[in-house]
Amino acid sequence: MIEFRSVSYAFDDVPVLEDVSLSIDDGEFVLLAGANGSGKTTLLRHCNGLLTPDSGTVRVDGTPVEDDLIAARSSVGMVFQHPRDQFVSATVGADIAFGPENLGLERTEIDRRVDAALAAVNMTGREDDRIDALSGGEQSRVAIAGALAMEPTHLVLDEPFTGLDDPARRSVLERLASLAADGTGVLLATHDLRDVCELADRVIAMRDGRVVVDGPPANALGDLDGLEVRVPSG
Numbered sequence: 001m002i003e004f005r006s007v008s009y010a011f012d013d014v015p016v017l018e019d020v021s022l023s024i025d026d027g028e029f030v031l032l033a034g035a036n037g038s039g040k041t042t043l044l045r046h047c048n049g050l051l052t053p054d055s056g057t058v059r060v061d062g063t064p065v066e067d068d069l070i071a072a073r074s075s076v077g078m079v080f081q082h083p084r085d086q087f088v089s090a091t092v093g094a095d096i097a098f099g100p101e102n103l104g105l106e107r108t109e110i111d112r113r114v115d116a117a118l119a120a121v122n123m124t125g126r127e128d129d130r131i132d133a134l135s136g137g138e139q140s141r142v143a144i145a146g147a148l149a150m151e152p153t154h155l156v157l158d159e160p161f162t163g164l165d166d167p168a169r170r171s172v173l174e175r176l177a178s179l180a181a182d183g184t185g186v187l188l189a190t191h192d193l194r195d196v197c198e199l200a201d202r203v204i205a206m207r208d209g210r211v212v213v214d215g216p217p218a219n220a221l222g223d224l225d226g227l228e229v230r231v232p233s234g
């Protein structure tokens, strides 16, 4: 479980998170919504210790993140908004293999994970492609595959659909829902709520650094009015 208890954080004395309390259970698929600048990215960066709260605590599986950064970083997979920030290798296969290699896994296990991660993002057979020659959408899919190959207990994604066409987006979304069904806790920040609500177990919405909505999609959608997030119709 990822748990925030009364977390506050400021950039240069400007409050960005204020008294945030929430939890993401194992096996839950949670959508994080909110207008630009409401604090979503800042919140996500607390999940594996990239940022540390000014007050309050973030716990992963019961342990405060700052007490065991290595444990938090191996159990919380992160997919960032700008996939280029995440690549460490020149080719797709080498990049996805990098994390599992650092875990010291056997070659056959690394290859299995790379194959499974590529299949999950519909890029089977693209191991040898150069990352800098991929489209933005393909780069997003490789970034997601890199996180999946770590087989994390929790997966945190920040606007991962940039550049994805509808079929690719849908396929990644369904993969996230099936990971959650298999026990992974998934926290997905996105502005694009189309069909995410239908797959998510819960919606958390932020305004000005505070959690203002936290509930099942059927109840929460009406409460998103006025938060400058695009609410799906029909």
Ligand SMILES: Nc1ncnc2c1ncn2[C@@H]1O[C@H](COP(=O)(O)OP(=O)(O)OP(=O)(O)O)[C@@H](O)[C@H]1O
Pocket (backbone or CB within 6 Å): 011, 012, 016, 034, 035, 036, 037, 038, 039, 040, 041, 042, 043
């Ligand atoms: N490194 C930083 N230094 C100073 N202020 C920052 C920094 N990063 C973010 N902020 C400010 O913190 C606030 C919240 O930003 P954050 O990126 O968390 O919001 P967001 O909800 O993820 O927005 P978006 O949907 O546009 O990605 C904004 O006012 C932003 O300007």
